[in-house]
Amino acid sequence: MEMNIQNEKIELIQWLTTLEDSALIQKIIELRHSETKDWAKEISDSEKKSIELGLSDADNGRLKPNSEAKKIYGKWL
Numbered sequence: 698m699e700m701n702i703q704n705e706k707i708e709l710i711q712w713l714t715t716l717e718d719s720a721l722i723q724k725i726i727e728l729r730h731s732e733t734k735d736w737a738k739e740i741s742d743s744e745k746k747s748i749e750l751g752l753s754d755a756d757n758g759r760l761k762p763n764s765e766a767k768k769i770y771g772k773w774l
Contacts, residue, residue, distance in 0.1 A: 716722055737745075754760065767774065 713722075713725070740748075
């Protein structure tokens with residue numbers, strides 16, 4: 698399967714080198730940028746705050762072992 702992906706990439710590269718349509722090239726560039734967006738810039742302030750609180754808890758040793766988390770949240774996992 699990996700070989701097929703490599704062949705597809707090569708075919709895409711070859712196709713890209715023949716493109717003359719600047720609008721299509723721009724769409725491809727936009728697709729590339731949309732696929733490489735930094736998720737941290739896309740999350741809400743409340744999500745950022747929640748992450749910061751979690752990091753603070755970890756830095757200060759306020760952690761629970763995985764086995765305890767499984768007991769509490771097991772029905773959702």
